[in-house]
Amino acid sequence: MIGADVSRHHQNFLQVVHSYYQLTKPRIIPLLLITTAGSMWIAAEGRVDPKLLVVTLVGGTFAAAAAQTVNCIYDRDIDYAMERTRHRPIPSGRVQSHHALIFAIALAAISFSLLAVFANLLAALLAMSGIVFYVAIYTHFLKRHTPQNIVIGGAAGAIPALVGWAAVTGSLSWTAWTIFAIVFLWTPPHFWALALMIREDYAKVGVPMLPVVAGDETTAQQIWFYTLILIPATFLLIYPLQSCGLLYGAIALILGSIFVRKAWLLWQNPTCKIQARSLFLYSILYMMLLCAGMVVDSLPFTHQVANALASSLNTIISTILISR
Numbered sequence: 001m002i003g004a005d006v007s008r009h010h011q012n013f014l015q016v017v018h019s020y021y022q023l024t025k026p027r028i029i030p031l032l033l034i035t036t037a038g039s040m041w042i043a044a045e046g047r048v049d050p051k052l053l054v055v056t057l058v059g060g061t062f063a064a065a066a067a068q069t070v071n072c073i074y075d076r077d078i079d080y081a082m083e084r085t086r087h088r089p090i091p092s093g094r095v096q097s098h099h100a101l102i103f104a105i106a107l108a109a110i111s112f113s114l115l116a117v118f119a120n121l122l123a124a125l126l127a128m129s130g131i132v133f134y135v136a137i138y139t140h141f142l143k144r145h146t147p148q149n150i151v152i153g154g155a156a157g158a159i160p161a162l163v164g165w166a167a168v169t170g171s172l173s174w175t176a177w178t179i180f181a182i183v184f185l186w187t188p189p190h191f192w193a194l195a196l197m198i199r200e201d202y203a204k205v206g207v208p209m210l211p212v213v214a215g216d217e218t219t220a221q222q223i224w225f226y227t228l229i230l231i232p233a234t235f236l237l238i239y240p241l242q243s244c245g246l247l248y249g250a251i252a253l254i255l256g257s258i259f260v261r262k263a264w265l266l267w268q269n270p271t272c273k274i275q276a277r278s279l280f281l282y283s284i285l286y287m288m289l290l291c292a293g294m295v296v297d298s299l300p301f302t303h304q305v306a307n308a309l310a311s312s313l314n315t316i317i318s319t320i321l322i323s324r
């Protein structure tokens with residue numbers, strides 16, 4: 001090959017790699033991993049084995065990537081019809097469906113092997129159930145048939161939190177299911193806020209997202225409803241579960257108050273796309289910081305600082321009482 005051919009060959013190779021990367025909808029995966037990490041830190045009481053962390057996050061990435069790739073194959077018809085998704089690798093003709101399927105199977109196999117060998121079988125099976133749930137239940141049965149699609153389908157997006165817990169403990173617990181419930185309840189406000197902005201796209205291809213079927217007002221009301229359940233659910237980790245402490249509680253309170261305010265403002269003005277956009281973007285920041293709060297709260301250092309503060313406070317109060 002002469003110089004120009006070599007450089008074209010490299011360019012083509014990079015374009016192919018980029019297309020396969022895009023098939024995995026990579027921008028969503030980090031937040032899924034953040035929920036896995038939050039769950040792992042609480043499960044390990046702040047002392048996560050770094051090797052297990054890496055294996056679980058890589059295994060989780062491959063599972064989510066496999067799920068998204070199969071979704072891209074299944075939805076190629078509607079993705080072609082929607083402006084937002086027309087340029088995805090399959091509808092734009094850059095990747096053939098059968099190649100994408102081989103890619104997805106390889107990703108799922110690597111994910112299962114990594115998790116089964118280096119974490120445990122429960123974590124591996126949960127990750128596979130996430131793929132099956134997202135593809136079979138959400139993409140196949142629900143997405144095109146009911147406006148409740150993302151409420152039930154949202155369970156798929158909450159499974160990474162269970163994977164994290166299972167990887168650390170080899171089992172599930174009330175705390176694991178509570179983190180699952182937090183992501184599950186967060187999904188309707190997250191997605192419907194976005195759906196309010198891109199309703200016309202979904203309407204065009206006949207996907208019965210809630211704003212298409214029930215209108216903006218009902219959607220904003222439903223967002224408000226789920227927000228009012230979500231925020232109390234975040235406190236269950238403190239009481240009665242006692243899995244998180246007051247630092248997490250303070251973070252959950254501040255973040256939750258902002259969420260409630262944004263959901264309320266949207267309910268007062270359901271057709272305002274700026275409010276919807278603001279809630280959608282905030283929902284992502286919210287989940288990121290809430291899980292970061294779980295991690296920081298669980299660290300041994302945080303407990304040491306909290307104990308030191310409590311004992312100083314104790315000393316100050318006793319001194320004041322004695323000197324009276």
Ligand code: HEM
Pocket residue numbers: 025027028029031032035084138149150153154156157158183187190191194284287
């Ligand atoms: C059934 C459940 C869900 C649905 C239907 C949904 C749908 C969407 C859609 C359509 C987008 C726009 C992305 C694009 O234009 O390609 C989006 C963005 C996003 N979603 Fe969700 N989502 C769901 C659950 C989740 C979960 C569980 C997470 C993570 C915990 C998540 C994280 C994100 C993030 C981080 C973005 C922003 C990506 C960007 O920067 O473009 N989503 N979601």
Ligand SMILES: CC(C)=CCC/C(C)=C/CC/C(C)=C/COP(=O)(O)OP(=O)(O)O
Pocket residue numbers: 028063064065067068071075085126127128129130131134143156157158159160163
């Ligand atoms: C453990 C494990 C593997 C879990 C998988 C969870 C997973 C991949 C959740 C993603 C949820 C999501 C972003 C849906 C997008 O909806 P859509 O595909 O309807 O959006 P679109 O309109 O952009 O195509």
